[in-house]
Amino acid sequence: MLRRASSVRSDGLDAYFDAEGGDVVDVHDWKCVRTINGVRIFEDVANSKSGKGVLVKAVGVIDASADTVFEVILSPDRVKRYEWDTLTGDLELVDSVNGHFDVVYGTFDPRYLTWRHSKRDFVFSRQWFRGQDGTYTILQVPAVHKKRPSRSGYKRTKINPSTWEISNLSSSSSNSARCLVTQTLEINNKGWLKWRNNNHCPKFEKTVPYALLSQVAGVKEYIGANPGILEDSTTSFYLKVRELSRSDSEFEDTDETDEFYDAIAASSSSDEEESETDIEFDEEKKLQIKSISRDPESSSPPEDSAPDSNIELDSDEPAMDLDPSQFHGSMRRAKDEADKNCWSSLDGSGFMIRGKTYLKDSTKVKGGEPLLRLIAVDWLKAEDSLSNVALHPKSLVQSELGQKLPFVLVINLQLPARPNYSLVLYYAADRPVKQDSMLSKFVDGTDTFRDSRFKLIPSIVEGYWMVKRAVGTKACLLGKAVTCKYLRQDNFLEIDVDIGSSSVARSVVGLVLGYVTSLVVDLAIVIEAKEEAELPEYVLGTVRLDRVSPDSAEQLDA
Incomplete structure (x- = not known):
């Protein structure tokens, strides 16, 4: 979750970018x-x-x-x-x-x-x-x-x-x-x-x-x-x-x-x-440095960074309408850019992912539109760490509409504190996952395979500079850094990410929580590509968290 020294670019960021820098567009000059x-x-x-x-x-x-x-x-x-x-x-x-x-x-x-x-x-x-x-x-x-x-x-x-x-x-x-x-x-x-x-x-x-x-x-x-x-x-x-x-x-x-x-x-x-x-x-x-807002229109990603949904999702099935207004979590969706204590979705142009030629020249490209759509976010708290949230009766996945979704990826970031917090992200596909696709190998693969491919890219868009340095902009293989548990059932895969399993990650999260009400945080989820046939990578899902209040977390009983 840490960063290398920032690359110096006074003439803006080109579409292509070498691997020695961070995995997020740098706003420093x-x-x-x-x-x-x-x-x-x-x-x-x-x-x-x-x-x-x-x-x-x-x-x-x-x-x-x-x-x-x-x-x-x-x-x-x-x-x-x-x-x-x-x-x-x-x-x-x-x-x-x-x-x-x-x-x-x-x-x-x-x-x-x-x-x-x-x-x-x-x-x-x-x-x-x-x-x-x-x-x-x-x-x-x-x-x-x-x-x-x-x-x-x-x-x-x-x-x-x-x-x-x-x-x-x-x-x-x-x-x-x-x-x-x-x-x-x-x-x-x-x-x-x-x-x-x-x-x-x-x-x-x-x-x-x-x-x-x-x-x-x-x-x-x-x-x-x-x-x-x-x-x-x-x-x-x-x-x-x-x-x-x-x-x-x-x-x-x-x-x-x-x-x-x-x-x-x-x-x-x-x-x-x-x-x-x-x-x-x-x-x-x-x-608190105000960072430059990402404008998708001014920095459109190259074509090879956009996911081909027909390769990852079953094109023979009709697409389901994923209207976010139909789904609800305990955290509000942002009304506008000035809204606080809320979430919003964004494109992947602010993140750098592996391009077609990465194995040859380590070239990274800007990410494109995420393959999965963020439909809801839960901000929960409990005395004990929350696991298997998707099985809870109040979970979106267990709702009547949630059970009709072709596929849901549930990311449960377990944040150790007093009390324990869980940030639960619900990403939905509008069609079933295609057999033998990269996403299918991840969803139905072994835990060892998932641990070696589950990648998170963090970015503090706005906030105290010391927190930005601690979190960094480098992609992290979460399965290698902390303990991840996977629950594959019905139409969903839940990933419980135990931040407290690593003293280093726990320290970073402790620092972030101390400033969380003044932070704007962007996250991107990527399945890491390691073979030629798997390139280029694509952004699986993104989220922006805007000045989240710990006091607003909803109490969830086991």
Whole structure:
């Protein structure tokens, strides 16, 4: 569910797109504004006029594997960090939860960084994931912890929210590992523009944001100067973290993962200095970037990305009228673009899928109209996780009209929380599934086959940038990432996706739920094509979820 670094395209997206980028059309427009020590500094100019802040990133290629770079960045070893990190060299591991996120405490001396006289200390959390393609993502956010209250003689400051993305690069030499390292952070707009537009703001180069942007260059030089580090084990920090992991975490909100996110996202009650010459980050505001809406007419997909329904569905049978107004779920269908707490259907042009020649050149194309039609969405909650929803008497599938549908694909995304939530998507075919088609092999195949082909592509269209980074834009084989259970009966196939079966997926969903009322989320379902005869892929179904309210979920008794 994670993403690689965004591809830079200033001239719009062509219909064809290579596989190294994400699987969603990117709405950022990254422009290189500086080069520091061989590392490029980019600004997101497409969203820089939001008035709330600006996203910038440092990008560099490092001659080491992603595993090695990940270990260097996460390790709190003071001796090693002193060689590359000008800001967070003095780190102490305070707490860890589930081996995927921790809290660290640090200090820095203003003599080496800022023009301020008081010593500074800080607390921030680090949460990390490893994607199915081997890409690491690290989220760093200011935090509060009971073990580290304000310290006498130090001024408590906050480190800018930032992310690391570490992706392996293919190399012609099997003995030469290389990776692309990207650090993205949010900076106060006023201070950044002063530094970008002229050279009369030397104070910026003594700030926390500048020190963060310099970390990629620091890691690059450190690894280049210490070739022996490439032979070190990359599991040492993992082992230390797992030894410290425990259930009795001492965060301000000790109710484990879900509340943990609320705690670190909330602003501190301490009286922070709002402005260090208007350059430091404005901690009291959250950045929400308005993404560009997808207009199907302005970006029509190529013909070979549209599914041929006659191949997948039985053309000898008459098509049934699938009028969504005839079907009802517990979540409302959107009335217009401004509607909230609702769902809508969309075409697949915002998603990238495998084209006819993918096995030869890894080319992806824009998706076309989905093969199946989204007719209803249920937003449910219960004390225990909900399974086999299609068998429930209140389910759409069990209704008189639902039983007449030729085929229904029921996707039950089980979201672990208190209470447990289920997002149930009902996709219908207007004709029966054709024998020996790709869809038929999936619907009536083995669970092993389904696990190897069931693919989800996520996209946060609107919302806090840190959540976008966590969710990413890369397709995920759900059957390989989490536990999926399949129920094939009558005219339907239900897929129960247990998000809680993976601690990584659970962490991502916990973060999403903390911001869900301000998010617009697009999802696409695809059956992955692995053989020449199965190409091109097609979009099986899509959905847009607009600012969903957890409180609106309908209680469903087992």
